[in-house]
Amino acid sequence: MKKNARRQFALLALCAAMALPVAAAVVPPGVELHPTQTLIRNNGSEPETLDPASAETVGANNITRDMFEGLTANDAAGKIIPGLAESWKQTNATTWVFKLRQNAKWSNGDPVTAQDVVYGIRRFLDPKTASKYAATYGVFLQNGKEVAMGKKPPSEVGVKALDKFTVEIKTPFPVSFLPQLVSNNNLGPVHQASIEKFGKDWTKPGNLVGNGAYVLKEWQVNSKVVLEKNPNYWDAANVQLTRVTYLPVEDGNADVKLFESGQNEWVYQLPPGTYEDAKKKYPKDVRNAPMLGLRYYDFQTQSPAFKDVRVRKALSMVIDRDILAQKITADGQSPLYGLVVKGMDGAEMFEYDWAKWPMAKKIEEAKKLLAEAGVKPGTKYTFSYNTSEYHKKMAIFAQSEWKTKLGLTIELEAMEFKVLVKKRHDGAFQMARNGFIADYNDATNFLALVRCDSDQNTNFHCNRKAEEIINQAEQSDEPAKRKQLLTQAVKMIMEDYPILPMLQYSLPRLVKSYVGGYSLENAQDRFRSKDLYIIKH
Amino acid sequence: MWSYTLRRLLATIPTLLIVITVCYILLHAAPGGPFDAEVKVSEAVMANLQAKYHLDLPLWQQYLHYLNNLAHGDLGASFRYADWSVNDLVAAALPVSLAIGGGALLISFVIGVGLGIAAGLRQNSMADHGVMLIGNLGSVFPSFVIGPVLVLVFALWLHWLPAGGWDDFKPAFMVMPMALLTFINVATIARVMRGSLLEVLNSNFIRTARAKGLPTRLVVMRHALKPALLPVISVMSPLAISSITAALVTETVFSLPGLGKLIVNGAGNRDYTLVLGLVVLITVIAVTLNLLVDLAYAALDPKIRYH
Numbered sequence: 008m009k010k011n012a013r014r015q016f017a018l019l020a021l022c023a024a025m026a027l028p029v030a031a032a033v034v035p036p037g038v039e040l041h042p043t044q045t046l047i048r049n050n051g052s053e054p055e056t057l058d059p060a061s062a063e064t065v066g067a068n069n070i071t072r073d074m075f076e077g078l079t080a081n082d083a084a085g086k087i088i089p090g091l092a093e094s095w096k097q098t099n100a101t102t103w104v105f106k107l108r109q110n111a112k113w114s115n116g117d118p119v120t121a122q123d124v125v126y127g128i129r130r131f132l133d134p135k136t137a138s139k140y141a142a143t144y145g146v147f148l149q150n151g152k153e154v155a156m157g158k159k160p161p162s163e164v165g166v167k168a169l170d171k172f173t174v175e176i177k178t179p180f181p182v183s184f185l186p187q188l189v190s191n192n193n194l195g196p197v198h199q200a201s202i203e204k205f206g207k208d209w210t211k212p213g214n215l216v217g218n219g220a221y222v223l224k225e226w227q228v229n230s231k232v233v234l235e236k237n238p239n240y241w242d243a244a245n246v247q248l249t250r251v252t253y254l255p256v257e258d259g260n261a262d263v264k265l266f267e268s269g270q271n272e273w274v275y276q277l278p279p280g281t282y283e284d285a286k287k288k289y290p291k292d293v294r295n296a297p298m299l300g301l302r303y304y305d306f307q308t309q310s311p312a313f314k315d316v317r318v319r320k321a322l323s324m325v326i327d328r329d330i331l332a333q334k335i336t337a338d339g340q341s342p343l344y345g346l347v348v349k350g351m352d353g354a355e356m357f358e359y360d361w362a363k364w365p366m367a368k369k370i371e372e373a374k375k376l377l378a379e380a381g382v383k384p385g386t387k388y389t390f391s392y393n394t395s396e397y398h399k400k401m402a403i404f405a406q407s408e409w410k411t412k413l414g415l416t417i418e419l420e421a422m423e424f425k426v427l428v429k430k431r432h433d434g435a436f437q438m439a440r441n442g443f444i445a446d447y448n449d450a451t452n453f454l455a456l457v458r459c460d461s462d463q464n465t466n467f468h469c470n471r472k473a474e475e476i477i478n479q480a481e482q483s484d485e486p487a488k489r490k491q492l493l494t495q496a497v498k499m500i501m502e503d504y505p506i507l508p509m510l511q512y513s514l515p516r517l518v519k520s521y522v523g524g525y526s527l528e529n530a531q532d533r534f535r536s537k538d539l540y541i542i543k544h
Numbered sequence: 545m546w547s548y549t550l551r552r553l554l555a556t557i558p559t560l561l562i563v564i565t566v567c568y569i570l571l572h573a574a575p576g577g578p579f580d581a582e583v584k585v586s587e588a589v590m591a592n593l594q595a596k597y598h599l600d601l602p603l604w605q606q607y608l609h610y611l612n613n614l615a616h617g618d619l620g621a622s623f624r625y626a627d628w629s630v631n632d633l634v635a636a637a638l639p640v641s642l643a644i645g646g647g648a649l650l651i652s653f654v655i656g657v658g659l660g661i662a663a664g665l666r667q668n669s670m671a672d673h674g675v676m677l678i679g680n681l682g683s684v685f686p687s688f689v690i691g692p693v694l695v696l697v698f699a700l701w702l703h704w705l706p707a708g709g710w711d712d713f714k715p716a717f718m719v720m721p722m723a724l725l726t727f728i729n730v731a732t733i734a735r736v737m738r739g740s741l742l743e744v745l746n747s748n749f750i751r752t753a754r755a756k757g758l759p760t761r762l763v764v765m766r767h768a769l770k771p772a773l774l775p776v777i778s779v780m781s782p783l784a785i786s787s788i789t790a791a792l793v794t795e796t797v798f799s800l801p802g803l804g805k806l807i808v809n810g811a812g813n814r815d816y817t818l819v820l821g822l823v824v825l826i827t828v829i830a831v832t833l834n835l836l837v838d839l840a841y842a843a844l845d846p847k848i849r850y851h
Contacts, residue, residue, distance in 0.1 A: 053809075056626045063583070134588040137596060139579075142586040157588035210627045228628060228636045229801035230710045254709070256799045260692070261708055265799065268699045268707035425576025425814055432584050443582075462584040 032247045032524055032540045033083075041541040045250040046522065048273030049262050053229050053255040057210040059192035060131040060138050065444070065532070068192065070253055073234055073536045074217035077195035078105045078124065078174070079186045083538040085448075085529035087186050091119060091196065091218065092174070100181040100484040101149070105189075107172040112239040113198050114215075114222045121168030123196035123218075129154075129161035130202075131193050140193050142462070143446065143455075147188055149177040181484040184352065184449040190533075191447065220246045220537035229255055234536070247540035266517050274517040279397045282338040282515045291520035295339040296527040299445035300512030301348055301453065302340070304390075304405070304438055305431060308468040308505055312388055312437050317380040319504035321373035322438075324361055325412040326405055332510055335404045336397070340510040346453050346497050348511045350530045353450035354493035357501050370412045377413060384414030392440035393424040401509070402440065431465040441465065444512060445531060450493045451481070457500045468505035520544075552838065556831040563827045564614075564820065568607055571816050578623040578814040597623060597817075610817075614824065620817035624810070630821035633806060638825070641802040643713060644794070645787035648722045649780070652729030657776060659730065660737020664772075665764065667742060675734050682731020687724055687790055691797035694720045708799040721798045725790060729783050736779055741772040770844050777840045781833040788826055 034040060054067035059075045062068050080090035089095075092105035111119040132141050132154040145151035149165025165177030178185060188194065198216040205214045215223045220242065221234035232253040236246055254271060256262045259278030263285075265271035277285050277293075285293050306313040306322075313319055328342030341349065345357035361369055390406065392398040399421065406417040422430070430436045443463075445452050454477060455461045459469035473496040480492035514532055518525050521544040525534065579585060579593050594600040598609055613620055619630035663675035698720060699707035711717050744750060745768055753763050792804035803822060810818035 053625070055624055058627065061626055063581070134586075134592045137589050137592040139581065139583055139585045139589060141589055143583060155588065156586055157591075207627065227710075227801060228625065228633055229805055254799070256708075258796050258799070261797060261799050264692075264695050264700065264707040265709060268695075268703075270706055270709055423576065423812065425580050425812065428582060429576045429580045432580070462586070 032245060032538050034247065034523065034540055038523060039543040040247065041521065041543045044248045044541050045252070046248050046273070046536065046539060046541065047252040047254065047271050049256045049265070049271050049275040050232075050253040051255070051275035052257055054232065054253075057215065057223065057226070057232075059195055059197060060127070060136050062193065063139050066253075066255070069534075070232055070234070071192045072219070072533065073221040073251065074215065074219040074223060075192045075195050075197070076111075076219045077192050078107075078189040080190050080535065081529070081531065081533040083524050083526045083529060083534065085526070085531055085533060087190055090190065091124070095186060097185075101178045103176045103178070103185050104169065105174045105176070107174065108241050109172055111218060111241045113218050114237045114239050115198075115201075116239055117198070117200075117216075119196060119218045120171050121174045122171075123199065124174045125166050125168050126199045127196040128166045128194055129164055130197060132164055133161040138193065140191075140446070144188065144191065144194055147178055147182045147185065149179050151179075180481045181489075183484070183486055183489065184447060187352075187447050187449065220535065221251060224250075231255070240537075242537070246537045248536050251536045263517070266519075272519040272522060277338065277515045277517065279400065280337065285515070285517060289517055292517045293515070294518050294525060294527060295513050295515040296532075297341060297349060297530060298512040298514055298532055299348055299351055299448060299530045301343065301346070301443050301456075301508060302401075302510040302512060303343075303441050303443070303456075304507040304509065305436070305441045305466045306438055306468075306505060306507065307434055307436050308466050308503075309434060310437050315380045316504055317376040318382055319507070321376040321380075321382075321413065322409060322415075323359075323504055323507045324369045324373045324376075325366075326408050326507065326509065327366060328509060331401065331404055335400055336510065338515045339513045341513070343508040343511045345508055346457060346501055346506070347450050348453070350448075351445065351450055351453065352448050354454075354490055354497050357494070357497050359501070373413060382415075385416055387416045387418060388437050389418045389420055390438045390440075391420045391422060391427055391430060391436045393427040394421045398440050434465070434467050438507075439465070441506070442512070448531065450490075450497065451477075454493070454497065454500075457505050466505040468500075468503055470500050470503055473499040548842075549835070549839065552835050556828075556835075559831060560824065560827055563823060564611070565607075567820055567823045568610070568816075571814070571819055572603060574814065576814055578816065580814075597621065610820065619821035619824070622810075622815055622818045624813040624815040624818065630817050633818060634803075634821055634825060637801060637803045637806050639713075640710060640800055641788065641791055641804070644718060644721045644800065644802065645725060645784070645791055647718070648725035649729060649784055649787055651722065652726045652733055652783075653776075653780065655726065656730040656733025657737050657773070659734040660776070661741060661764070661769075663734065663738040664741030664745065665760075672738070675738060679731045679735040679738075682728050683735075687728060687793045688797065690727065691720075691724050691794065694724060695797065708797070710799070710801050717798075721794045721800060724794055724797075725787055728790065729787070732779060732783060733776055737772065737776050740775040741768060744768045744772045774841060774844055777837055777844065781830070781837045784833050785826070785830050788829070 050066045050069055052064065052066045054070055055064055056062055056067055057071060059071040062071050076090045078090055078092040079087050082088045091107055091111055093108045095103060095105045097103050107121060113119055130136055131138050132145050132151055134157040141155035142152065145155035150159050150163045153159040154161050154164045167175050169175050196218060201214060201216040202209045208214055212223050212226055220237055220240045222237045224235045225233035234251045236249045237243065240246065256265065259276060262274045266274045306319045308314065332340050332342045344359050344362040347354045347356050349356060390402055392402050402419050406419060409415040409417050427439065431439050443456055455463040457468065458464055459471065459474045476492050476496040480489045483489040521542040522539060523542045524539040579590060598606050622628050622630050622633055625633060659675045663672040666672050695707050698705045705716055705719055709717060750763060750768055753767050788803060791802050792808055795802045795804045807819060807822045810822065
């Protein structure tokens with residue numbers, strides 16, 4: 008029976024892969040293109056690197072996504088489509104075979120081969136490269152974790168070239184979302200010859216050889232990164248934009264001013280408190296889509312103040328997420344009561360039973376819980392957050408909710424981001440602001456925040472029974488069973504209240520109405536410039 | 545004069561060492577390290593990162609290593625911007641800051657001195673009140689208020705200038721940031737020049753010159769201007785230094801790729817080498833400017849030369 012299920016799943020995966028669309032910018036019929044196909048988009052910050060193996064921020068990944076293409080890719084709507092690989096199949100529960108396009112070329116004209124993919128993945132996991140994501144993604148490849156930890160050589164990672172255009176990837180357990188995972192350019196190919204020739208300068212204009220739709224034309228630190236269409240790209244005929252300029256503007260107000268003056272066509276994110284005005288002022292340009300991201304507060308569950316689950320539950324119950332979303336942050340984000348956000352694959356969304364109760368009933372229950380836990384009104388707690396107007400607004404709201412509804416005294420502690428992350432990793436806090444945006448669309452990505460031995464677990468809570476269920480799910484090659492087990496594990500963990508979910512992220516921004524190909528379905532906010540085009544205006 | 549200059553230059557070495565040492569200690573004492581991030585890196589990766597940047601060595605060895613590199617003109621590798629060395633980053637940002645800050649300072653000197661003289665010569669006149677008003681406005685309104693107003697008027701309403709950004713020293717991109725810094729500097733220079741000129745004009749040697757029948761123009765040009773300029777020269781060095789710190793606001797408002805942005809991001813990212821490199825640079829600029837001011841003083845006041 009199990010073998011049958013595996014076969015069926017493999018067939019399904021193959022069919023799905025074969026049925027996937029491959030086109031680049033899909034220009035709807037009747038849409039007339041502008042004679043000048045150029046785009047200026049703000050990227051929110053200066054990229055820390057243009058080396059896809061080391062890229063960690065959203066900004067750096069946005070640019071490398073244009074210059075490099077992984078085995079798979081995200082289309083404009085965020086769906087997984089063929090990238091460098093034109094098809095793939097799961098030959099058994101832990102083995103995937105990717106067939107590369109034979110017409111794929113590097114920007115210098117060299118063919119892209121399976122060996123380039125193997126080199127890219129080995130280099131990414133090699134501790135010498137010091138990629139901060141090596142362990143995060145490494146766990147899904149056979150020996151990947153050991154290689155990332157420096158316990159095995161990179162040659163032992165489960166990736167090999169079966170022939171010039173075929174790559175085999177082995178995983179340590181069934182990883183049903185591997186095609187999703189390899190859309191990340193960290194796990195993509197890089198051009199070995201140019202890296203060896205130029206060393207750390209290989210990412211500079213003139214040196215950088217990529218296999219994506221664009222090549223690096225200019226990089227002025229803190230000023231702009233300019234990309235131009237790569238004539239050697241396999242799908243160049245369907246790439247509309249000929250030039251893309253990425254700006255590194257961090258200040259949201261300056262970003263909007265550049266948009267208003269016509270110097271920028273894509274505001275990275277509207278400044279706090281301006282979304283409603285922007286909707287009125289620029290109804291055609293304002294775009295706001297939900298993201299696979301979670302705004303939450305961590306409880307330090309090992310701290311004496313928060314060891315008792317009743318205290319954590321009481322504090323979670325009385326935060327009115329509806330008011331928070333509609334009146335406080337007021338930028339289109341959704342109230343959230345669970346770990347798994349809307350649109351996330353691999354587990355059902357979880358919501359507490361009390362989420363729909365009237366607030367009076369929640370307060371009554373919360374007070375009862377606190378009394379049972381021996382917490383008296385006036386009890387003091389400390390809440391830590393990193394200095395930002397947005398986080399401050401949310402923290403003051405939470406402080407007020409806990410004060411007015413439960414009589415608790417909350418001391419707010421603002422600090423630099425670096426200080427906060429260190430405090431969180433060290434467990435040197437009582438409650439702390441936190442947030443997470445998905446690296447890949449699977450519930451296990453979010454479960455890393457609450458799993459027992461995860462580096463990302465900054466609430467220090469561990470539910471061993473749930474951990475066993477997650478392990479069972481990870482070993483399962485039946486998607487339905489896996490989903491059921493992960494959903495069960497999420498429920499068990501969330502009933503322990505290790506975190507306080509607040510909101511699901513959305514990204515309110517301005518994009519000129521003439522920028523075609525922008526979709527509100529792209530929940531990971533991964534837009535490749537090859538999917539965009541400029542409509543005649 | 546040459547030995548004086550040489551002595552002053554040699555005196556900069558201990559100043560520089562003290563600044564670097566204090567900054568080095570403070571940076572390393574600040575909580576949160578360069579590789580602390582949302583994603584906690586594995587121990588193997590952390591070990592490699594630390595080895596790459598010599599953070600695995602004892603602090604004193606790191607310090608000596610840094611000094612040795614510095615003596616060879618190498619400011620080190622940036623912790624945050626992995627593809628660039630600090631030398632690269634400074635080389636990219638310095639010309640922008642020099643063009644904007646230096647240009648603004650030069651213009652403010654000319655305009656400020658001119659306005660100060662006009663006001664000083666016509667005390668309590670409309671011109672005097674006008675200059676004082678500019679001086680007060682420049683002191684009262686901070687750059688983060690004036691900057692966005694300039695953008696609103698000249699970029700968004702009139703469409704005369706770009707709202708910000710940078711494009712290879714094209715004048716259009718430099719006008720507003722320079723105007724903003726000039727406005728702030730002019731206010732100070734004009735007020736100092738006016739006060740100084742009034743003081744000089746009331747001194748005995750000017751009264752003597754007037755008593756000899758010299759016309760006002762000659763009295764001012766030959767006798768009053770030089771001594772009246774001394775306090776203005778004195779404020780030029782702090783103004784130049786404050787232009788670098790004010791550049792932080794200016795660069796944010798106008799999205800300029802200058803030194804201010806680098807140093808703030810560097811401090812936030814705990815990019816030790818970048819911050820130290822910029823501190824060294826700013827210290828050298830400060831010391832050089834102070835030296836130039838002293839030399840200008842000596843040129844304008846013979847008493848200082850004879851001492």
